Amino acid sequence: MHFLYFDAGLGAMLVQALVAIVAGVVLFSKNVMFKIKTIFGLHKNTSDQDVFDDINIDDSQIENPSKDDK
Amino acid sequence: MTNNLRHDSSYRDPSGHVFVENNTIKRVIFPSYFPQYNKLKNSGFFEKAFQHKLLISHEELQNTETEIYIQPEQIPFITYPYEWSFQQYKEAALLTLKLQKYALQNGFSLKDATAYNVAFYKGNAIFIDTLSLDFYQENTPWRAYKQFITHFLGPLLLSKYHGAEFLKTMSNFIDGIPLKMIASLLPKSTKLNPFLYTNIHLLAKYENKHQEEDVKATKQASLSQKGLFNIIDSLYNYIKKLQLKEQSEWGNYYQKTNYSDKAFTQKSKIINNWIQQLNAKTVIDVGGNDGTFVREINSKIDLALVGDIDNNAVDQNYYAVKKNKETNMLPFVIDLLNPSASIGFQNTERFSFVKRVKEFKPDATLALALIHHLSLTGNVPFENSAAFFASFSGHLIIEFPKRNDSYATRLLNAKAEFKDQFGHYNLENFEKTYTNHFQLVDKKEIPDSERVLYLLKNKNA
Structure with a gap:
């Protein structure tokens, strides 16, 4: 079910x-x-400056994930 | 609970709306959104998203056949996209993508992606519009893609090329920067970058080409889930690496140019004593730079709002918040000579800075090394600045640089032949005018400097 309460833009959908x-x-x-840079050891480690992590969420980080939301 | 007052900003989504009851934000959900809500709840998605700090948590208050009421965790102070620093803006964009990817992996999708769906709370960006989550339908493109570009990627890119001040223009474009404008303001060279060409220039071209056609044709547009993940991953990677051209190195930004070490230590000692004396739990520092002086406070503060006009200083502060994992510091960008206005339909969708700060009612206001900027750079008379501070602060800690302070002298000299007309800028006039609104509680000269600190109590508070 979609609520077309704002225009998503046809061009934006097609593109x-x-x-x-x-x-x-x-x-x-x-x-x-x-991979190539890693093989040749050219990969710069910038993690010291980085405050943003990866996009992927690791569900195993959750302690006791509850199946049903009360 | 049926005759509740709908919040003025909450009318766009027919699935439900936000209202305020006894100063508490609540949300009513209508039957059209029940299937989504029940699935999100029963599949455990809500709980997981709360634990991952992607979505603001809520509890269900009432569940009937016609309405469901939920109460989200309350956020004490909302800052708007045009008050975010560049890195904060980035975090809001990345959070939106992260939530969208996580939602897709669980069979849901964000149906909108405006910057107003994100707030900063306890040191992190968090998604606050619970009803934005909808079912994902196989092989459909992302409905909120265009919104994401006009609210996030576009403003961030324009800041990269034209400076972080560009983010302030978001207050004029409540529905995001128009695509045509983003495309035309970007340098021609961006057309050579495949990522920017497709996400900006080609998108703008397609939107322009198809704007007259029937929306129903959207049904023809199809995209595999793999394709959708590609779009989201590439947006995430690009935005994560985005830096301002003028970006300085992270590090110790605070410049003690006008202070000797002794003056700095004494100044923070005086502030510390006063904050403890007041037992202040909520604080606003209106010219707080990178938060240096708030961090020097030893007593426990529940929430400190630290605003500054300089986007770079706010970025430094934000960086410290992230690195130290601070949960009680909220940095934001504000120009006190032109604070954010009320905007949106009927001018009631997004509240002015002054209105929000009055509601927040901080226990103490800090105005350090600020009055000479207001009075000499902005020409604001003492009477007006005193009235401004008195309008929201119970207690005011304000620093006055005397005329022979090196910075004040520099500002006075910049007035050239008009310098004589700023004779009123002196300690006597300041005290006389400010005591119309405030009672003088304490006053301390900062040793080894030309500055005086005042502790003032609002006469009307």
């Missing part, structure tokens, strides 16, 4: 197919570059 393809290529090539 996502192209955006996704390019994003896939970019992600893939970045990944390859990262």
Whole structure:
């Protein structure tokens, strides 16, 4: 069920197919570059300056995940 | 609970709305959103999202056939996107993407992605619009994609190229910066970057091309979930690395140019004693730079709002909050000579800074190394600044740099031939005018400096 309470934009909906393809290529090539740099030890460690973590959420971090929300 | 007062900012989403009852924010949900709500609740998604600190937690108050009432955890002070520093803005954008990815992995999707869905609470950005979560439908693109670009990626990019002051323009574009404007303001070279070309320029072109067509055609647009993850991951990676052109190195930003070490130590000692004497639990520092003086306070503070006009200083403060994992410090960008106005429909959707701070009623207000900027840079008469501080503070700790203080002298000299007209800027006039609104409790010269600290009590509080 969708509530069309604001205009998502038809162009914006259609263009996502192209955006996704390019994003896939970019992600893939970045990944390859990262591996190459790691092999040659060129990877710069910037974690000291970084306050933002990865996008992926690790569910195992939750202590006693409850199945039902009271 | 049926005759509740709907919050003026909460009318866009027909699934329910926010209202205020006995000074508490609550939310009513209507039957059209019951399927989503029940699934989010029964699948344990709400609980998981609360624990991961992605979504503001809530408790269910009442559940009937016609209405469900929930009460979210209360956030004592809301800052708006146009009051965020660049890094805060980034965190809000990244949080939105993180929640969207997590939602997708659990069969849900964000149906909107405005910057107003995010607040800063206990040291982190948190998503506050519970009803933004909807079911994910296989092979559909992200409905809120355009909103994410106009609310997050666009403003961040424009700040990168034109300075963080650009974020302030968000107060003029409550529905996000128009795509055409983002595209035209970005340097031509951004068209050569495949990520920026597709997410900005191509998007703007598509939106322009299809704007006259029937919305129902949206049904033709399809996108695999893998594709959706690609978009979200690449947005996340790009924004995470985004830096301002003018960004200085993280580090010790506070410049003690006008203080000797002795003066600095004495100044923080005096402030510390007064804060303890007042037993202040909530504090606002209106020209707080990177939060240095608030961090020097030894007594326990529940919440300190630290505003500054300089985006970079606020970023430094924010960085310290993150590194030290502080939960009682809220940095924000504010220009006291032009604080955020009330905006939106009927001017009641987003509240002015002055209104919010009056409601917050801090136990103590700090105005350190600020009055010479208000009086000499902004030409604000003592009478007006005193009335301003008196409008929201029970107690005011204010620092007065005398005319022969090096910074005050510099500002006075900048007045050139008008310098004589600023003869009123002196200690006697300051005291005389401020005591119209405040009672003088204590006054201390800062040793080894040309500055005086005052502890004032509001006569009307």
